[in-house]
Amino acid sequence: MYRKNEIIELNITSLTSDGDGVGRAGEMVFFVPNTAVGDTIRAKVLKVKKNVGFARVEEIVTPSPDRIEADCPVSFSCGGCVYRHISYEAECRAKRQKVIDAVTRIGKLDGELVRDIIPSKNIDGYRNKAMIPVGRNRDGEVVMGYYARHSHHIMHCLRCQLSPPIFNDIIEDVYAFLRHRPALVYTPQNRRGIRHIYLRYAETTGDVMFCIVAGSRHFDGEDVLYHSIKEKYPQVKSIIVNVNAEDTNVILGKHSHTVYGEKFITDTLCGLRFEIAPEAFYQINRTQAETLYAKAKEYAHLSGGETLIDLYCGAGTIGLSMADKCKELIGVEIIPEAIENAKRNALQNGVHNARFFCGDATSAAAKLRLEDVAPDVIVVDPPRKGLTPELIDTIVQMSPDRVVYVSCDPATMARDLKLFTEQNYSVKEITPVDMFPRTSHVESVVMMSKVRSRFNKKSKLIVNLCYYC
Structure with a gap:
């Protein structure tokens, strides 16, 4: 029986459906994130069950031929990407095998x-939709970014490789606005502040929707924020406030209010024009x-x-x-x-x-x-x-x-x-x-x-x- 914090050596032979590496040590199967088929690693045991264990990489002893240098500083802790450390060809093989x-x-x-x-056709920058949680850390400082894997902990990150550049630029500007206004951030106690920044992008027209999900329709300094976004980004054709004061994990509330422009943006798909409203499903x-x-x-x-x-x-x-x-x-x-x-x-x-x-x-x-x-x-x-x-x-x-x-x-x-x-x-x-x-x-x-x-x-x-x- 292996013990927590023990260091073991594993050969990664396959991947789980979630992208974790699978290695065997005796009769035990260990799951290790951020590994590739063909890796030989030294791993620290995190948790042990009857026949299954969970571990994290301590050292890559022999790298897999599929392994590449991860090009995102937070990819190993973010809950989004799981394959930034392997080649795209290897990723496609893994996904076909999953099916x-x-x-x-x-x-x-x-x-x-x-x-x-x-x-x-596009490996990066392909997401036409992003929902960025906004919160405060233990020191009361504003954080924006993405949820860490298997948690609701916001990992501060203002730029994502999967998003178009304009999303990242807007997020940085919103953070610059909020970092000195922490009182504007939603908490379960005040139920009034900003919870998420929600962005949608129409690839063929270039139109952008800027949506704030907040506990109330109005907040201090809203005119300053809206004006700065409109002035700096003429691509923003729609500014919307979605109100959600419910104590829930559901992001969008039931009521949306158009502050500027139309209540939707328009994109072209398969030769047809489609209106994209905040609530509408549209392929990412x-x-x-x-x-x-x-x-x-x-x-x-x-x-x-x-x-x-x-x-x-x-x-x-x-x-x-x-x-x-x-x-x-x-x-x-x-x-x-x-x-x-x-x-x-x-x-x-x-x-x-x-x-x-x-x-x-x-x-x-x-x-x-x-x-x-x-x-x-x-x-x-x-x-x-x-x-x-x-x-x-x-x-x-x-x-x-x-x-x-x-x-x-x-x-x-x-x-x-x-x-x-x-x-x-x-x-x-x-x-x-x-x-x-x-x-x-x-x-x-x-x-x-x-x-x-x-x-x-x-x-x-x-x-x-x-x-x-």
Whole structure:
């Protein structure tokens, strides 16, 4: 049995789904952050359970061929990047393996179904959205930055490699404004100050939204801050205050007030213009989102005469990108503001074969089935928790020829694919797409086809025939 603070030597042989290195010492498996496959390390034991331990790197004895010099001073403690110390090629291999592991172990599917990962065109500066927590340290000094890994401790950091330069510049200016005004920072006691700085960026137009999340609509010196931001950054087309005085980890409150400009900014995606409001879902990596949606459209195999249902449609981005290739598009989303956004996006893009309505995906799909809506293709893009068994049952009962599953979590995706394959659907292909370089996250697009049965008179057997086999 190994003891806490003991120094041990490990060879890192694989990576966990969160990007931690895995090494064995006897019968014990140790997880060590900031390591690479092929590293030989000396590690300090932090915690020991029955067969599993956790450790941190004390010394790199022999570096992995994949290892590179980390180019961010806080990457080893920040909760964002986990792969800044390995090459991008090695990161892509690890992410593809993460998908393979999930579909084989959880989904009980053939790993050969997983195609090569589509790498991101931009490794840094790709984030068009940032939520920067604001707080005070033990000495009462203002801190801004990012949460440390697995905690709500704000690690002071004003510049992030994943953000566009204008985000970093604005954050530095806000910090310069707040550092001498610590009383303006939100605390659970005052419930009035600034909690987060929320930024959104439209890549094709260059427009920026500057949003302050605060416990109250007004705060001392607000006019000074707003004026300085408007004067210095003409790209800022919208300044918004979102009010959240609740004692909660949810960042945005229910009410937003436009201080300057419009209540949204506009970007172009897949040749369509989209309004981006503070609450609206919009893919963080716009350039790679076009790649993701193109793959989803390819898997939908639309010819122009199909009825397409887009569940979890958000602001309508996926469905509207396919509307030109289907007869009818029906979008479903539980967030009312997103549905209104989707309707406006359809209108301003001249899409007249689409309708959107608000509702939970499971109940909405059941409602459509009762209306005898017969979809040819269903696209699902669920949150990290995946689909409910009830929704999967309803989709199967609606009997679409094809289901396209866009996933942000390989584990829940694999779980759901197993349920589909048990109910007359066949997984034809899975393509991982790297939407978030340097983080542990990976998206996947799955093509499923309905398995049809036909009676074979000669053999007296039921023969399964599958579309697009």
